[in-house]
Amino acid sequence: MQRHGQLIGIGAEAIAEYKKLHAKVWPQVLEMITACNIRNYSIFLKEPENLMFSYFEYVGKDFEADMAKMAADPVTQDWWAINKPLQRPLDTRGEGEWWAEMEEVFHHD
Template identity: 35%
Template sequence: MQRVCFLLKVREDRAAEYRERHAEVWPEMLQALTASGWHNYSLFLREDGLLVGYLETEDFEAAREAMGRTGVNARWQSGMAPFFEPPEGRAGGTGPAPDEAMVPLTEIFHLA
């Protein structure tokens, strides 16, 4: 099982609404995540907008590709895109969808 952690940046002025949206994730989005192999998925949001995501999956790239093939993911990502700051190195404009900007961090320690 792969453990995947990633960082994204939510616009500080949109953090409250971002939290509200995640308090009521669409049931079909939850079903798609589970069916695509996303397990033990958590998001943590710091007050300044730093978002830390964590999930477990057999194969992260396969799980991400499976989500990419769902219509619900396209709708969700489109709705979430305005909440995020552009990835570092991109000045304004539209960047990748939030799920495309998820770059896993390198795990350096795990206590089993």
């Protein structure tokens, strides 16, 4: 299992809409997340900085292939098209990243 932490900004004016959307995530999107071997997925919001932190556990064997599978899914693409304009990617994110990947520096079970 791999643990992933990611960070992204959100516009202050978009927070209410983002919360509304995520209170009722489309079932097909949730099914794709599961089909791509992602478990224990959460998104946290920190105001007033308007930063969102996501955490998930990847239980598959080929992360890149599973993420490509998710990105190719038409329903997921529609979901992202609605959500991406609400998000504010960090200027310091890595090449090809939307949500900035974070290094895990400590873990305790």
